[in-house]
Each structure stands twice: as structure tokens, then as C-alpha cells.
Amino acid sequence: MKRITIIPAIDIIDGKCVRLTRGDYNTQKIYNENPLEVALAFADAGIQRLHLVDLDGAKAGKVVNWKVLEKIAGKTKLQIDFGGGVKTISDTDIIFNSGAMLVTLGSIAVKDEATTALMLHAHGADRFLFGADVNNEKLAIHGWLEHTDVHVDDFIKRYHALGVRSFFCTDIAKDGMMQGPSTALYQNLLEKHQGIELIASGGVRHMADVEALQALGMHGAIIGKAIYEGNILLTDLKHFIQ
16 A cells, blocks of 8 residues: 655745634634744654645735745755645746745636646646645635636546646535545545545544545645644654655
């Protein structure tokens, strides 16, 4: 069995490490004023990947917190994917120049396939992680503030055909709720879309959830609140990161 990749999340509002519940900005809880401290703790524990989300950018429709990315990339060896508010090729240039390994695309990929295709052509499809944030299998965009009629299957099929392999899927109903990941949704996606690297996001409560996702064949698991609330300790993850 292939070992699942552990990807802690740092969500940024006003330059601070926060978490939201079900994407609601009114539920903001600050966990650390200094995201670099959090990133350094992850790196010290042997974590290799980081999911860095610019929530200010997602809401504003433009990249805002790239300086946080630059600082973390400059002070750690974490392989960082960064997203939130990416709309133009110049946005992707800023993100890559600031030290990200991957650019996360969500809203733009749903709304503007032509610009997204240009981004893929400019940097290569392997430099992107596509986010599918779903509510009843339909995509939500712009920090989950806007719901669409785009089905997650159609979204993945469209961009897999353009060479994208890495996708993460968040069930909005599960995110930050500590109710367990959407294993049935993920199993369905893995069966329908052979050859993608699917990353779980949202709902992970404890190590049993991580083990269940690995058994399912997930490529990775993005973990946020469970780590910040102490339900999963970084020492618990050693089996998955050594």
C-alpha cells in the first residue's frame, strides 16, 4: 500500500494563521499570529508538504498574502502549494517567484477555462493543484461564497484531459466540522477518474481517519483543525512521514 502524503494546512487572514468552519469567514479562529512559527514546527516534525491558503485573496479575487509565502519558503524546505484569488498568469508568476512548488487553482478554473489553459501552457500542468470544493457534488467558488452548477466529475474530467493529475476535493459540509472525511465521495471519484492523484481535504478528526484515507488509496490528506485543536499530534504522524 502506498503511503499517504500528509499535508498540513495554514489558512491566512490578515497575515495570521486561522481556521474557518465550513468556509464561513465569521467563524474565524486565530491559532497563531505568526504563520512562520507554525510552518517551522511542521518542518521540524519531518513534514515535507504544506497547503497554504490566502483566504484574504480568495475573498478579494486577487493574491494578497504572497509575502507570507515568501517568508515560509525562504525559511523552510517545505514543498508549498499556494492558492486563493489567483486570476491571471502574472498571479502565478508572483506565486512561483515567491517560492511555491505548486499553484492551487479553484475559482478561475471553474469560471475561465481559457485563462486556465494559458496558465497550464505557461508553466506546465504538473505545477498546478486543482481544488474542487463541493456541496452535494456541485462546485463552490470564491471562498465558497458562490455556488455553481458545475459537477465535480465534469471538472476533474475536463482538466485531467489537459494533463492535470493533482486534485484535492473538499466537502464543504464536512470542513472544520470534525465529523470525518467524505470517504464515499472520494471512493466514487477514484473509481471514475483513473490516474489522478486525489487529495482529501476537510473533516479529518483523528489518526483513524488518516488510516482510512490511506486504505482508500488517496494520494494525500490535507489536515487543519485536527492538528490545531490537538486531536492529531505531529508525533502521531511519524509513521506517515518517515
